[in-house]
Amino acid sequence: MAQPAKPASTVKTTQAAKPASKTxxxxxxxxxxxxxxxxxxxISVAVVAFGFVLMAGTTDIYSTTKIVIAPxxxxxxxxxxxxxxxxxPATN
Incomplete structure (x- = not known):
């Protein structure tokens, strides 16, 4: 296996790094x-939750509410x- 190349030495600059200015x-x-x-x-999360509540339920699997209205x-x-x-969003 080939070993990864070692990184070159660090580059030295003559300027000092500027500190981040706090605004x-x-x-x-x-x-x-x-x-x-x-x-x-x-509101949309509530409507989706209400749709899943309509889908859940009783023993009647093929009711119109479960297969048409709830989806x-x-x-x-x-x-x-x-x-x-x-x-x-509205601009002021």
């Missing part, structure tokens, strides 16, 4: 999502989640 800016932190985005995301509700919840992520 004490008064700018507010800019978040990616707005408050409305989080509301829509919470549509779950897909609607996922669509709301995509909307919540892609929605642009």
């Amino acid at each position: 004490t800016g008064t700018e507010p932190v800019q978040f990616i999502f707005d408050k409305s985005n989080y509301r829509w995301l919470i 549509i509700v779950v897909l609607a919840g996922f669509a709301l989640g995509f909307f919540a992520i892609l929605k642009k």
Whole structure:
């Protein structure tokens, strides 16, 4: 087996490294999502959970609620989640 090559010696520079400057800016932190985005995301999680509750249940496997309505509700919840992520925050 070939052994890995040893790294070359370190390069010395004449300039000292600049210390990281600490900014004490008064700018507010800019978040990616707005408050409305989080509301829509919470609503979408609730809709998906409600769809799974509709799917769970009793002994009747072939009920219309389980095989038609519940999957549509779950897909609607996922669509709301995509909307919540892609929605642009309102500019002030």
